[in-house]
Amino acid sequence: MRSRLGWLNAAGTQIGTTLDLERTAQELAEFTVPRFADAAAVDLLESVLLGEEGDRVVGAGVPVTRAMAVDAVDALRELEPSPVGEIVDREHRRETLLTTKCLRARESVLVSRMTEEDMERVAPTDSAAAAMRRQGVHSYLAVPLIARGVLLGSADFVRAGDTPPFTGTDLALAEQLASKAAVYIDNARLYGREREHVVSLQRSLLPRATPHTPGLRVAADYAPAVDARGVGGDWYDVVSLPSGRTALVVGDVMGHGLPAAATMGRLRSVARTLMTLDIAPDRVLARLDLATRDLEDDQVATCLCAVYDPADGSYTLASAGHPPPLLVGPDGRTDFLDVPPGAPLGTGVIPYDPLRLESVPDSRLLLYTDGLIKSRTEDVDRQLEQLRAAVAGMPAERLDGGGLLTPDTPGGDGRFDEAVLLVALGCGQSGDVDLRIWELPEGGTAASTARRLVTQQLETWQLGELADVTELVVSELVGNALRYGGGPGQLRLLRDERLMVEVSDTGPDLPQIQHVDVQDEGGRGLQLINMLCRRWGSCRTASGKVVWAEQDIPRA
Structure with missing residues (x-):
């Protein structure tokens, strides 16, 4: 008895180590094999995987589930459970399957000694039933995964060969384990839903399309953080100005979550308005600093603003504490621009000093947020050099197209909270301009x-x-x-x-x-x-x- 309680207590450290639904379901299956069962499978409701509430109603039909995790001892590797990631097929035996009974009644199902008829009621297909017979499966247990009154899915366990059949004590132990694991799964569901809401808000506040930019080709990409707490503050914008001029803006609110996303949206709107009234980026940042200080949530943000003039192919840049832009020449040479580093927006330290750059045709200007160079283990200067090296070795068509942020981009392995990368190619006056x-x-x-x-x-x-x-x-x-x-x-x-x-x-x-x-x-x-x-x-x-x-x- 003591060993079983110790095993159940260990579930708290081995299940739910992350807030990922798939990983949590897999940890539940792996935790029970082989100590509790010879094979285990975890199915979750499709609505749960979509971030919805789950199912609170009893007896309202069988909800659609998707296979999320499977584990088995080596002797049972030939079993044919529903493939992980696919919808569980119950159409042929919908009303007779024991998992249907478990999900519909929200009650556990125990079959200590399985008969031929029970094989048909456990396996979703004839082939799966035949595989269970060949492998000597003789005992079955299914428990619903319920947390906070919401049905999330089910967990199935089988025993085979010389392993003793499931007993009432095993059923009670499985229900306690399922109750604990269901809370971890629900936490992952709620976390995923929060992240999706923040990312959706963030994306809705970013530009949906790039305006026409005479003499300039612009590509931009945004990568949200894996951690919901890291999403919310990065933004970019491309603004058309008089006589073919173009403003490029990249910023980063020093915060995360919904408050940072809301602040980002407000700052982007203010910046767009200011750019239509003044094409000098240093004065725009000065006024944006005043607007940031007027926000009620006392946020601080970094920002880099560049104005491109197709008349002479020049950029005028100003920075409010933002990482330096990177210039890539037509020959592939990369240089960080020495833009005077003004204070972040909201600190009240103004004015800002501009930098005028006479760019070479076919050169690329890269603006980015610190997600590409932020690391808890490496120095910022080293990260900047890694970014320089990665850009120097990146094909030109990759820089000019979409999907700029990929796992081979510095920081793209998930270490950064979120990142924005904007690339502007000065191509001079084209034939239609x-x-x-x-x-x-x-x-x-x-x-x-x-x-x-x-x-x-x-x-x-x-x-x-x-x-x-x-x-x-x-x-x-x-x-x-x-x-x-x-x-x-x-x-x-x-x-x-x-x-x-x-x-x-x-x-x-x-x-x-x-x-x-x-x-x-x-x-x-x-x-x-x-x-x-x-x-x-x-x-x-x-x-x-x-x-x-x-x-x-x-x-x-």
Whole structure:
């Protein structure tokens, strides 16, 4: 009796060592063989494997189960249990199977001495029944796995050969073991459901699609943590900016779980809004720091922001305590960029210093979160070198495609909590993207010069039907720059999927549509632009601001 109690007590250390359903079920089967039974099988409800509640109703039919674990002594290796991972087939003997009775009534089933008829009632198929006869199986025991009033599955045990048959004492011992193991299985179910909820929330807050990025090819990947407590804080974003510019943002909230995921979503939304108002990444991070300090949960986050300009293929980068980006040249050479490391968001230590990078065509910029370089056993510098080596040896098509985070990526063996990897390939102005930039003269000839330039360029692009509207738009933009911005600077005309015209100036104030009375002679320029264009906007730059307007290009 004492040895049986000691064996039952040992179950607490050998079953449920992880919060993985499959592993816990296998540990239950292995724990009972050969000390308690010659062979064991564990089946779990399909609803449990899907993270659902299980089954609380008695006598409501037989729930669908899936074989999760099998173990047997060497002499019984030829038995034919349901294959692990497959739905248990009960269709041929659904009403007569003893496991059906166990699941339907939520009661244990004991057959001390099996007859020929009992063989048919235990085995799901004729072939399995014949295998049991050949192996000399003579005793059967099935117990339901019930935890917190919820049916999770069942465990079957058999004895064969010279092993004594099951007794009532064995039945009581199996029920105690099943009760304890069911709690471990339910804990794994609840844990898996929590992880799935956090991962689902995390993925829903990440970009669903990458926007059109002129002169830039972007690929991104996100890998959630195996541990639910490690999920929730990493994010990335790709934001289209005026005149073909693109903002790349990668961040990491210093926390885990649902609170970190919620904070991540809020910071990403704020960052997107700020990027549409200011294309200087250092100022965006400064304002994002203020927004982070206003959050009620006192979160801290790292962030790296890069703005790509297809006009000259340059990046402007700023970092808020984030790991350094990695630049991969067309020849495969890799270098970490020395971006000034500002303080993390939410700490209140600003401003941030930008780094301007003139990139080489066909070079790749890698932004990532610390999940790729975090380790409890190795130094960060060593992890960075491992990342550099892995990227240097990675095929170019792998960097430009999806599925970037795989087991051979540094940290991809499950050591990291979660990770984001974003790769941007600067490919210059492709055939379907055209960008023209002109310096406008000072004084009253700026508007006429701008009209002439855009008209000539539209004729070259065979878009003469857009000339009238574009002339009006550029006249209003240049006029506003002369009147309120200290004179126009550059005129940009971008043609890709749409036509965008942009005028820069040094004025600090962003224009807004004004209410105009009938007797007013002016003030209707932005109203006209708003009616004639698909959309328009303005944002700050390092030297002032740009005002832009976008039109649809008629399809042939």
